[in-house]
Amino acid sequence: MLYRKMKKNGDELSILGYGCMRYPKKNGLIDYKRTEKQIMTAIDSGVNYFDTAYLYPGSEKTLGKILKNNDCREKVKIADKMPAPTARDRKKMDEIFEEQLDRLQTDYIDYYMIHNLIKFEDWEKLKKNGILEFVNEEKEKGRIINFGFSFHGNLHNFKKIIDDFDWEFTLVQYNYIDENYQAGTEGVEYAASKGIGVIIMEPLRGGMLVDKLPKNAKKHIEIFDIKCSPGEWAFRWVWDNPDVKVVLSGMNEEEHIEENIKAASNAFPNSLSMEEKEMLEKVKEEFKSKIKVDCTNCAYCMPCPHNVDIPTCFSSYNDKSIFGGFRPLGMYVNATEDKSAAYKCRECGICEEKCPQEIAIVDELKNVSKSMDHWYYRAIGKIVKFFIYR
């Protein structure tokens, strides 16, 4: 495992961070035994940064239990998040934070952040609500060690927020498709120039750079002289940036954990060759030409008051464009049934305010509906569903 040093506090963090958003499940519940084994494998292999959030169901509690049961709280840094819209006053902030410490069975949180800032106004509102007093007091008590924010807005807002406070770290979306999107390369460089530790989320763009690569994009990877999996190339591209400290991976499959740990053993900054970068540029072009909606499947837009399953609508629509055939239709019909299909959208717009990718959800759902909701497609979908899922 390689480590990179945080400028402001000297912490040596593993370049691979463990995203605790989706643990493996069994009968719809977190599979504790399997999760414990996976997390302990990661710790034993040198991973020392674990990212959870108040809003990830069961995540804090499970992580806390595993660290306690295996007596390894001191071996790792815990990153946790305060949900921005819920932090409406000081009392609520205190309540949430106490609950987080309790769930994690710990006395302190190493990297504490505001979850999902999008606009500078969101930050201004939090300051009015008392976030700075809260953080300063908790820092004095030694219960918050470092303070930062996760971000999904545009570069302009990112720079304004960076300039407004003496942040220790930030968590941003970054991958070879999103080089110039949200904070992007310029934002990463800007934060790093001020000594702020940059942690990366979505290096695989919600898994799309592994499962959803179009055939022609995959081909560029397959015929390339150096053999690496699509996931490994995506990680290597992010790690190549010397301004990046930790790259999070939401790992819940043993083989992915093994592969990521292996990749993190030799991913040095500035190590990608010109040929490797050019190959990834070609993959990116192919990907961009096929993707219909830039949805990362994060589900922040949910729930929809009219029951539309927005992420599934978009992933099926993208699948239809990338892979063709009837299978995406079967999956769409199976996942949405009639009650949560795209045509159920009543255009209230609530979801659009919550989407970090700023997707015009209402318009895109109309496109999905046009493409997927014909009665004969739904009939074919039902037949495919019958054969696939019976």
Ligand code: SF4
């Ligand atoms: S705009 Fe449509 S999809 Fe979005 S919340 Fe409203 S009804 Fe649901």
Ligand code: SF4
């Ligand atoms: S539409 Fe936006 S908020 Fe909803 S899942 Fe996609 S990226 Fe996330």
